[in-house]
Amino acid sequence: MTARGPVIAIDGPAASGKGTIGRALARHFGFAHLDTGAIYRAVGHAVRMAGDDPADPAAAEAAARALTPGQLDDPALRGEAAGAAASVVAAIPGVRAALLDFQRDFAAHPPGGAPGAVLDGRDIGTVVCPDADLKLFVTAAAETRARRRHLELSRRGDRVTEADVLADIRARDARDAGRTAAPMVRAGDARLLDTTEMDIDSAVAEAIRLTEDALRARG
């Protein structure tokens, strides 16, 4: 038995279903959930709103250090502009370093006294929580991800084309996988969950099954 509660790490490319699965696992097992992408989106958005360049390390690091939890609820974070800015600030090592303790603390001491934690992002299984009880790498074909994200953005009233969403997803995936600082990569011990041919219910059911196995193995 380990002292800390169970930790589930979910990584994968843009719009692959990490958050959907993370939220569902948290609900099912009574765990706390942290969408770490929202943190990077909040930093990218704050830099843009200040009129600074997300690629400017000094501006981005200052925004990361000044981040408060209240900034994470802004609906503007869900848009493609915030996602693109997030991916730019996320390549800056000082930004990642400034955000690491918050994420690790969430995993070690989930808020509200929750018995476990689910974190989703790009480097959870590799850098933030390398000793997680279960690592999932969630993916799907880029065209499928773009179709799903486009539907989501259209429902929110965003007038963006599916072709633009696909281009943004491809650009972000390339930047996230190609950067030196904590690149997006499947951890050697992560289970692959390709949801291209799966609806939400079957993807969540598979993730619950894998989590139950991991919790049993933990003892």
Ligand SMILES: Nc1ncnc2c1ncn2[C@@H]1O[C@H](COP(=O)(O)OP(=O)(O)O)[C@@H](O)[C@H]1O
């Ligand atoms: N298996 C699936 N089938 C259909 N739609 C899905 C599936 N998984 C996620 N979605 C939808 O795709 C979009 C992106 O999912 P989301 O969980 O936000 O991905 P991520 O957190 O990886 O960006 C959301 O609108 C979500 O409802």
Ligand SMILES: Nc1ccn([C@@H]2O[C@H](COP(=O)(O)OP(=O)(O)O)[C@@H](O)[C@H]2O)c(=O)n1
């Ligand atoms: N742990 C994380 C989470 C997000 N990110 C960055 O933040 C951006 C937005 O992440 P997100 O998870 O909200 O993106 P989506 O998959 O929801 O489109 C990503 O493109 C990454 O550049 C990261 O670098 N590390």
